Amino acid sequence: MGGIPILSLTTFLPAVGALVIMLISAATGSQSSDESETGGRNTLLAGTFVSLMTFAAAVAAYALEFDAGDAGYQMVEDVAWFGNIHYKMGVDGISMPLVLLTAFLTPLCLLASKSGIKTRITEYVVAFLILETLVIGVFCALDLFLFYIFFEAGLIPMFIIIGVWGGANRIYAAFKFFLYTLLGSLFMLVAMVYMYVVAGTSDFVALEQFEFAKDAQVWLWLAFFASFAVKMPIWPVHTWLPDAHVQAPTAGSVILAGILLKLGAYGLLRFSLPMFPDASILFQPLVFGLSVIAIVYASLVAFRQEDMKKMIAYSSVAHMGFVTLGIFSFNEIGVQGAVFQMLSHGFISSALFLIVGVVYDRVHTREIAEYGGLAAKMPVYAAFFMLFTMGNVGLPGTSGFVGEIMSMTGGFMAERWVAVGAALGVIFSAIYMLRLYRETMFGKATNPKLEGIADVNATEVVTLLPLAIATIVFGVAPWLIFNMTEGAVLRILLPFAGA
Amino acid sequence: MLSDFLLIFIVLGPGLAALIGGLSKPLTGRDGLAMIVTTGTVGLAGILSLVQLFTYVAGLGYGGDHSEAAHHGAHIIHLMNWVDVGGFKADWTIRVDAMSMVMMAVITSVSGLVHLYSWGYMSEDPHRARFFTYLSLFTFTMLMLVVADNFLQLFFGWEGVGLASYLLIGFWYQKPAPNDAAIKAFVTNRVGDFGLALGIMAVFFLFGSIEFAPVLEAIRENAMVTPFAFAEAAPARDVAIEFLGYNVRALELIGVLLFIGAMGKSAQLFLHVWLPDAMEGPTPVSALIHAATMVTAGVYLVCLISPIYEYAPGAAAMVTVVGALTALFAATVGMAQNDIKRVIAYSTCSQLGYMFFAAGVGAYEAAMFHLFTHAFFKALLFLGAGSVIHGNHHEQDMRNLGGVWRYQKFTYGAMLIGTIAIIGLGIPHTSFGFAGFFSKDGIIESAFSASQQGVPFASLAFWAGIGAALLTSFYSWRLIYMTFHGPRAEADAGHAHDGDAVVHADDDHSHDGHNHDDDHDHAHGGEPHESPLVMLVPLALLSVGAIFAGLYFYDPMFHHGDAFWAGALYHAADNNVIHGIEDIKHDHAFEWVFWAPLVVTVIGFLIATFTYFFNRGFGKRIADGRGPLHLLFENKWYFDEIYEVTIVRLTRWLGDVFWKIGDIKLINGLGPDGVSNLTKWGARRISAMHSGYLYHYAFVIIGAAILFGGVLFIRNGGVG
Numbered sequence A: 001m002g003g004i005p006i007l008s009l010t011t012f013l014p015a016v017g018a019l020v021i022m023l024i025s026a027a028t029g030s031q032s033s034d035e036s037e038t039g040g041r042n043t044l045l046a047g048t049f050v051s052l053m054t055f056a057a058a059v060a061a062y063a064l065e066f067d068a069g070d071a072g073y074q075m076v077e078d079v080a081w082f083g084n085i086h087y088k089m090g091v092d093g094i095s096m097p098l099v100l101l102t103a104f105l106t107p108l109c110l111l112a113s114k115s116g117i118k119t120r121i122t123e124y125v126v127a128f129l130i131l132e133t134l135v136i137g138v139f140c141a142l143d144l145f146l147f148y149i150f151f152e153a154g155l156i157p158m159f160i161i162i163g164v165w166g167g168a169n170r171i172y173a174a175f176k177f178f179l180y181t182l183l184g185s186l187f188m189l190v191a192m193v194y195m196y197v198v199a200g201t202s203d204f205v206a207l208e209q210f211e212f213a214k215d216a217q218v219w220l221w222l223a224f225f226a227s228f229a230v231k232m233p234i235w236p237v238h239t240w241l242p243d244a245h246v247q248a249p250t251a252g253s254v255i256l257a258g259i260l261l262k263l264g265a266y267g268l269l270r271f272s273l274p275m276f277p278d279a280s281i282l283f284q285p286l287v288f289g290l291s292v293i294a295i296v297y298a299s300l301v302a303f304r305q306e307d308m309k310k311m312i313a314y315s316s317v318a319h320m321g322f323v324t325l326g327i328f329s330f331n332e333i334g335v336q337g338a339v340f341q342m343l344s345h346g347f348i349s350s351a352l353f354l355i356v357g358v359v360y361d362r363v364h365t366r367e368i369a370e371y372g373g374l375a376a377k378m379p380v381y382a383a384f385f386m387l388f389t390m391g392n393v394g395l396p397g398t399s400g401f402v403g404e405i406m407s408m409t410g411g412f413m414a415e416r417w418v419a420v421g422a423a424l425g426v427i428f429s430a431i432y433m434l435r436l437y438r439e440t441m442f443g444k445a446t447n448p449k450l451e452g453i454a455d456v457n458a459t460e461v462v463t464l465l466p467l468a469i470a471t472i473v474f475g476v477a478p479w480l481i482f483n484m485t486e487g488a489v490l491r492i493l494l495p496f497a498g499a
Numbered sequence B: 001m002l003s004d005f006l007l008i009f010i011v012l013g014p015g016l017a018a019l020i021g022g023l024s025k026p027l028t029g030r031d032g033l034a035m036i037v038t039t040g041t042v043g044l045a046g047i048l049s050l051v052q053l054f055t056y057v058a059g060l061g062y063g064g065d066h067s068e069a070a071h072h073g074a075h076i077i078h079l080m081n082w083v084d085v086g087g088f089k090a091d092w093t094i095r096v097d098a099m100s101m102v103m104m105a106v107i108t109s110v111s112g113l114v115h116l117y118s119w120g121y122m123s124e125d126p127h128r129a130r131f132f133t134y135l136s137l138f139t140f141t142m143l144m145l146v147v148a149d150n151f152l153q154l155f156f157g158w159e160g161v162g163l164a165s166y167l168l169i170g171f172w173y174q175k176p177a178p179n180d181a182a183i184k185a186f187v188t189n190r191v192g193d194f195g196l197a198l199g200i201m202a203v204f205f206l207f208g209s210i211e212f213a214p215v216l217e218a219i220r221e222n223a224m225v226t227p228f229a230f231a232e233a234a235p236a237r238d239v240a241i242e243f244l245g246y247n248v249r250a251l252e253l254i255g256v257l258l259f260i261g262a263m264g265k266s267a268q269l270f271l272h273v274w275l276p277d278a279m280e281g282p283t284p285v286s287a288l289i290h291a292a293t294m295v296t297a298g299v300y301l302v303c304l305i306s307p308i309y310e311y312a313p314g315a316a317a318m319v320t321v322v323g324a325l326t327a328l329f330a331a332t333v334g335m336a337q338n339d340i341k342r343v344i345a346y347s348t349c350s351q352l353g354y355m356f357f358a359a360g361v362g363a364y365e366a367a368m369f370h371l372f373t374h375a376f377f378k379a380l381l382f383l384g385a386g387s388v389i390h391g392n393h394h395e396q397d398m399r400n401l402g403g404v405w406r407y408q409k410f411t412y413g414a415m416l417i418g419t420i421a422i423i424g425l426g427i428p429h430t431s432f433g434f435a436g437f438f439s440k441d442g443i444i445e446s447a448f449s450a451s452q453q454g455v456p457f458a459s460l461a462f463w464a465g466i467g468a469a470l471l472t473s474f475y476s477w478r479l480i481y482m483t484f485h486g487p488r489a490e491a492d493a494g495h496a497h498d499g500d501a502v503v504h505a506d507d508d509h510s511h512d513g514h515n516h517d518d519d520h521d522h523a524h525g526g527e528p529h530e531s532p533l534v535m536l537v538p539l540a541l542l543s544v545g546a547i548f549a550g551l552y553f554y555d556p557m558f559h560h561g562d563a564f565w566a567g568a569l570y571h572a573a574d575n576n577v578i579h580g581i582e583d584i585k586h587d588h589a590f591e592w593v594f595w596a597p598l599v600v601t602v603i604g605f606l607i608a609t610f611t612y613f614f615n616r617g618f619g620k621r622i623a624d625g626r627g628p629l630h631l632l633f634e635n636k637w638y639f640d641e642i643y644e645v646t647i648v649r650l651t652r653w654l655g656d657v658f659w660k661i662g663d664i665k666l667i668n669g670l671g672p673d674g675v676s677n678l679t680k681w682g683a684r685r686i687s688a689m690h691s692g693y694l695y696h697y698a699f700v701i702i703g704a705a706i707l708f709g710g711v712l713f714i715r716n717g718g719v720g
Helices: A006-027 A037-065 A095-112 A121-140 A144-153 A155-165 A170-199 A204-209 A214-231 A240-247 A250-275 A277-303 A308-327 A332-363 A379-392 A399-414 A416-441 A458-476 A479-492 B004-028 B032-059 B098-121 B128-146 B151-169 B176-207 B212-221 B250-265 B274-280 B283-292 B294-304 B306-310 B313-335 B340-360 B364-391 B409-423 B435-452 B458-484 B498-505 B508-513 B533-559 B561-565 B577-585 B588-614 B617-625 B628-634 B636-670 B672-686 B694-719
Strands: A074-082 A085-091 B075-085 B088-096 B240-243 B246-249
Touching: A006 A037, A006 A074, A006 A085, A006 A095, A006 A121, A037 A074, A037 A095, A037 A121, A085 A095, A085 A121, A085 A144, A095 A121, A095 A250, A095 A332, A095 A458, A095 A479, A121 A144, A121 A155, A121 A250, A144 A155, A144 A170, A144 A204, A144 A250, A155 A170, A155 A250, A170 A204, A170 A214, A170 A240, A170 B672, A204 A250, A214 A250, A214 A277, A240 A250, A240 A308, A250 A277, A250 A308, A250 A332, A250 A479, A277 A308, A277 A399, A277 A416, A277 B636, A308 A332, A308 A399, A308 A416, A332 A379, A332 A399, A332 A458, A332 A479, A332 B075, A379 A399, A379 A416, A379 A458, A379 B004, A399 A416, A399 A458, A399 B075, A399 B151, A399 B176, A416 B176, A416 B240, A458 A479, A479 B075, B004 B032, B004 B075, B004 B088, B004 B098, B004 B128, B032 B098, B032 B128, B075 B151, B088 B098, B088 B151, B098 B128, B098 B283, B098 B294, B098 B364, B098 B533, B098 B561, B128 B151, B128 B283, B128 B294, B151 B176, B151 B250, B151 B274, B151 B283, B151 B294, B176 B212, B176 B240, B176 B250, B176 B274, B212 B306, B240 B250, B246 B250, B250 B294, B250 B306, B250 B313, B274 B283, B274 B340, B283 B294, B283 B340, B283 B364, B294 B306, B294 B340, B294 B364, B306 B313, B306 B340, B313 B340, B313 B458, B313 B628, B313 B636, B340 B364, B340 B435, B340 B458, B364 B409, B364 B435, B364 B533, B364 B561, B409 B435, B409 B458, B409 B533, B409 B588, B435 B458, B435 B533, B435 B577, B435 B588, B458 B588, B533 B561, B577 B588, B588 B617, B617 B628, B628 B636, B636 B672
Parallel strands: none
Antiparallel strands: A074 A085, B075 B088, B240 B246
């Protein structure tokens, strides 16, 4: 299928689908705000179908076109745009799994919205599909400015999802997100412009080869880091995340945790390491320090949360700490572990937000104290929850373990204290996750609202099961991913060979 | 050795059974299928493992030649790749050598019997399918632990058994006490796993591998190794690495870190606090996991990596000291407990201490041998206690029991056998003795032999072993007398009698322990009854083990262990601890060493008989007297209280400080909230048109576009 621009196809398929859904919706004249229930369901199913097709396209791209033995960019499409700026798309071993992850999670999100989203369903589906296009675009873009457009535009649908279908305090959350992002984005844009001016190109491949002066690297590194740190998020610019999660609808949280949080780490892997290696080495102690703080601090804060989503949000901050730690270990084990941890977190954290969504749809509260004794009433739910709890605490056999142990091992190779600090976080993760599980699932159900609460329904099983399978399959056979990522990881580590 | 197919069946069969068991209840709505499949699979695995062990021993020409050079070839079945990144390589494997054969036999045979026993013990529980599923899951993960050929699969089993233990301790999840205990067990084990994980990383750092064979080989041969990112190679035993600002010998560091893991899993002093609480789980669980198998994983680990401790004297000394102190400490606490299961739990803790100090002084055979025999008699004691609890309407406070032998003669007999086995009754220099006699005296003799050879802290270990033997005998007989002898106490004494209420008021924890009447309410005050046959058969079979396991395996596993272990246990050239026992035997000046355990055991028996048999009020008077020593023992040396006010509170406090001060006040206050207040104030003045958040974003995009366009314009104009 040499002639087919499969990446562009995958990227824009959801957007085209969104357009069609909008047109059909306009043609049938159904006003979005007072859609009939079946109309809404059909729209959701149409959206799910489009995103499933996108997943099929991504899988086809991987299965037919991707060559694990090629460390560079593949399936490259290159069209001159204006000036030296190109519409250039391509994937390597790091972006390929992230594209797959995005395409994998979006249909699950749409399916999971069936019971929670009752208003403006057409707009909701459109927002999700456009978000999917933009995020896949970020992972495929091989040009600075193309990347920037996808990267920044991706936030618009996320804002809308939080702002329209979010909770009571959604404006505050969105505003907070905005403030942090604004800060980072401006620095990044300025840095990109500088790079373009100095290197004379905005092509990633060329920029990877270009050697920036050391002092310039320092500033460029910092500018990019400002943006990526917010997206990760890294302590201390993480406080938007708990609010955004709490206010977002379930599927919004899933996408936020599952995919958008990966943009920061992806940026570090795409820009900071290969393009500014000297600065990366210089700032290694800083990143290590922030990572360990993130892991320990966020874990302890998670332990004290009363809101289920906030707890999982803080847990995400801690888990992203392992990612930065692994990336900045500059060795194969650490970086492979970090990439793996990104994907694993995409499964487990997403699943945990879905898990919260299941009971939220029934009881309409996320207060831990309102729950208790669910295990007796919802045994299948309890089993899923236990599996993802264990994945989140990094139990060996789940994908969470592989990412954590390898990031830590990578860290150990670089600096012993980093691994010690991160390992402390592994203890704390057990404390907060088991507390959450105990207080919601065990004990006796005392809250009258929980009477007659139903176990997971078929749709919920369909959304949770793929994530459960992924958590176990990649925990037992992580080489499925490592084979894909190995070449690209070694490529970006080339400048660090002697470090 | 069995065929590969059978070996794979033994290890993976219980896992598959757990899967079927877990799915069967939702699909069929009944418990029977899960019970049959799990019990059948594990039982068959148990028979196969025992056949394998006995065939292996028979093949050695047991009792015979030990001059043959040890070889350390293990049979390895490769199941699937797992991780292989930058030298960090670990596969799913089944490694069969003497070590894993012994462990497989212990795990599957005890597990099979516990499965069977649970048919009776759990017969009234509505969640039997879940229970049997967890039991089989445990068996599977424990087997994966002992057949690992690399540290990572060991870690899989290690945390997997932790999960199974957590699920089973908290099996009765509607009550608070089991939930607390389950979390405590998991988290305390995680503290240990913190060390274990770092130890594995240190192993990789030093050797560039986490597979047992190359790592242990490098230490045995003192091969040249190049630690990660080091410029030069150095002999494995000499390498020093930086760790938290200290320059330490890598082997010592690895030894200490891995031992911290072992301390957690095997409930050694400071990390022991979870084990007594774990008694909240159903009693068959206590027998299988918290006595016979899981808690011995730490001992197994230390013996498995014996080459490390052979060349890390500091770490080995730590093993010795912690083991010795635990043996003694736990025994003191065991004397003052009233809950029948807690007595046995502390007894387990104490016996594990014996195993550790044996390993610490270099007598790995003694440690493994005791691990093996202990599994049988300790499982017997627990299952016997379970039979008592089952027959006495879930009463497990020994003060409310008494006179039970009249009603449960078979159980009484089994408990007597278990007790005689654990106190190690036997006649020195002869083959007359129960299992514990051979293995425990072997440990005490090893410690003495080591002390004669100047092994650090070996004499401390020896005396701790003698002291703990005295206490073991005392608390074991105390248990027998309080439970089985004397007048029959009212079954519901604690609830009806004013007199007893006084005792109970001072003793909160025992209340948690004995309200196990869960979903199935018995009529209180009924006659105690003997347990059903399905529970008595396991007792009978374990009794056979408790009597004969020591006698039969003394020669192959301990006395002439070289051929049996075939290099799986390693001794440095200067480690003559085991052979030194022969020298001591031939020296009449040391004759007392062989009689000392028997003498203290008899003394302990006599004291217990005097205070709890002939003079039953004596124990109660001591308890009522509330002497400082008794309070100390009864309250477990206040470890829980100390941890509560230090570590637990500190964790909570830090969480609150980070959250409420760090995040909310400082970061939000100075960051987004502060800026937003400022912006809001400004925005109101600039424009009243814009509201909401979308405009903010539009602002960024437009601003960015202008900036971008401007730069492009300038550049194009400038460059031409």
